[in-house]
Amino acid sequence: AQSVTQLGSHVSVSEGALVLLRCNYSSSVPPYLFWYVQYPNQGLQLLLKYTSAATLVKGINDFEAEFKKSETSFHLTKPSAHMSDAAEYFCAVSEGDTGTASKLTFGTGTRLQVTL
Amino acid sequence: DAGVTQSPTHLIKTRGQQVTLRCSPKSGHDTVSWYQQALGQGPQFIFQYYEEEERQRGNFPDRFSGHQFPNYSSELNVNALWLGDSALYLCASSFFGGEETQYFGPGTRLLVL
Numbered sequence: 001a002q003s004v005t006q007l008g009s010h011v012s013v014s015e016g017a018l019v020l021l022r023c024n025y026s027s028s029v030p031p032y033l034f035w036y037v038q039y040p041n042q043g044l045q046l047l048l049k050y051t052s053a054a055t056l057v058k059g060i061n062d063f064e065a066e067f068k069k070s071e072t073s074f075h076l077t078k079p080s081a082h083m084s085d086a087a088e089y090f091c092a093v094s095e096g097d098t099g100t101a102s103k104l105t106f107g108t109g110t111r112l113q114v115t116l
Numbered sequence: 117d118a119g120v121t122q123s124p125t126h127l128i129k130t131r132g133q134q135v136t137l138r139c140s141p142k143s144g145h146d147t148v149s150w151y152q153q154a155l156g157q158g159p160q161f162i163f164q165y166y167e168e169e170e171r172q173r174g175n176f177p178d179r180f181s182g183h184q185f186p187n188y189s190s191e192l193n194v195n196a197l198w199l200g201d202s203a204l205y206l207c208a209s210s211f212f213g214g215e216e217t218q219y220f221g222p223g224t225r226l227l228v229l
Contacts, residue, residue, distance in 0.1 A: 036220070041225075042222055043120075043206055043221050043223050045220070046217060046219070049217060051216050090158050094216065100210065100211075100214070100216070101211075101214075103149065103174065104218060106158030106159050106160075108156075109158050
């Protein structure tokens with residue numbers, strides 16, 4: 001079974017400050033890991049993914065995440081927050097190396113607030 | 117290149133009724149997955165369809181059923197609706213045997229009264 005824990009349901013940062021959203025996973029098989037963003041009343045947009053290649057993954061809008069197997073973590077960071085980054089962020093895990101996209105198990109989400 | 121589309125965008129039903137939600141996958145994709153997202157929660161996997169058959173299923177009762185058509189589009193059916201079925205229903209598509217990413221549609225928001 002797989003699971004995802006997102007520490008902090010709400011995170012508030014000032015515009016221009018570092019963004020750090022935490023994600024820890026549990027998986028009995030080598031995982032694939034994803035970060036999705038959800039703006040109000042919209043679906044999910046993929047930010048970045050880890051699929052057993054480079055452990056430091058770069059995504060859209062200057063977001064990046066580092067896969068740390070020893071810590072079972074996949075934290076999301078962005079050097080400088082922008083007002084447009086305010087949204088809900090979801091970390092998700094799936095079984096890797098199945099040859100296709102298997103079911104995603106999501107965390108409960110972190111709402112990012114960006115203040116002036 | 118059209119992305120994943122879903123219809124309708126919003127729906128209101130009463131308890132005990134049945135509902136059908138529809139999804140068209142992203143161009144070139146042949147696999148459709150459905151997720152339920154309750155308010156304030158992360159999405160929960162319902163099931164996945166490939167080659168018109170249910171390939172994987174999450175922990176949802178038999179009241180939730182689906183179908184995939186030869187053109188890869190899909191329907192999600194929910195029978196005997198109850199209040200707890202109120203949620204955003206998300207469809208995601210992918211290419212079987214291809215990259216591991218699922219691309220999501222905008223969702224259908226279902227309210228059960």
